[in-house]
Amino acid sequence: MTALLEPLHYDFFLRALIGVGLVSVLCALIGSWVVLRGLSYIGDAMSHAVLPGIVGAFLLRGNLLLGALAAAIVTALGIGAVGRRSGLKQDSAIGIVFVGMFALGLVLLSRAPTYTSDLANFLIGNPLGVTATDLWSTLAVTLGVGGVLTFIQKELLLISFDPTEARAVGLPVGRLNNLLLILIGLVVVLTVQLVGTTLSVSLLITAAATARLRARSLRTMMLWAAVIGAACGTLGLYLSYFLDTAPGPTIVLINTLTFLLALPFRRRES
Secondary structure, eight states: OHHHHGGGGSHHHHHHHHHHHHHHHHHHHHHHHHHHTTOHHHHHHHHHHTHHHHHHHHHTTOOHHHHHHHHHHHHHHHHHHHHHHHOOOHHHHHHHHHHHHHHHHHHHHTTOSSOOHHHHHHHHOOGGGOOHHHHHHHHHHHHHHHHHHHHTHHHHHHHHHOHHHHHHTTOOHHHHHHHHHHHHHHHHHHHHHHHOTTTHHHHHHHHHHHHHTTOSSHHHHHHHHHHHHHHHHHHHHHHHHHHTOOHHHHHHHHHHHHHHHHGGGOOOOO
8 A cells, every 4th residue: 555655745646647537538538439430540640740730839939739739730621621622531631641741740850959858758758747737728628628529429420320311411511520630639639748649549549449349338438438548547657657667658558458458358249
């Protein structure tokens, strides 16, 4: 018991625990839609596509989070526009836009005079560096995203499983899809602060995918995804503290291991 309480004496560890819990709920809300709609690829795409926004803000001495958010919105709208105008499937549109954005980020990165800790934290992730302001921002975004998804849940379900019927009843399918992409981008940006651009997709997808193995409804899936994400995040933080490993990758490994352990027990479709 003493060993479990020891890390709690440090404010940075408490903030990290709260941050992981909030992000787990946030990722459960949007990650369930990502898994249900087969958009898992977009989580990885977004985590790379925000790079030009991060680096651009760094070069202009601006706020990195706002820069990443701007890049995420541009990426989301770009994917929707390319998909509509080209007639390509969404995965092709995602690939085209995200590769272009990532290349732009690399070009901008080559102009960065130095590789500072602020930029490194966004690329690699640093859960132990979460501030009180970050926590309040994450709470606000979690409540906002949850409210929006609750408000349009029926419409999203219809366009997800029967887009033809959705168009027939007059739903703005394109706008709703763009809104979902923007919400995914927003969540990815916040998650990037915890585990970096290359590992953020795990928090967005793995817990939701694990919950999907057993859940019979969207609400149950979201609930279990939040619980699994928070539990894996907590265990990952404790292991990183006692094993002296990087917290972000440790959390991701615990998430992945949990999915693999749950895989043999997945619910069989009747």
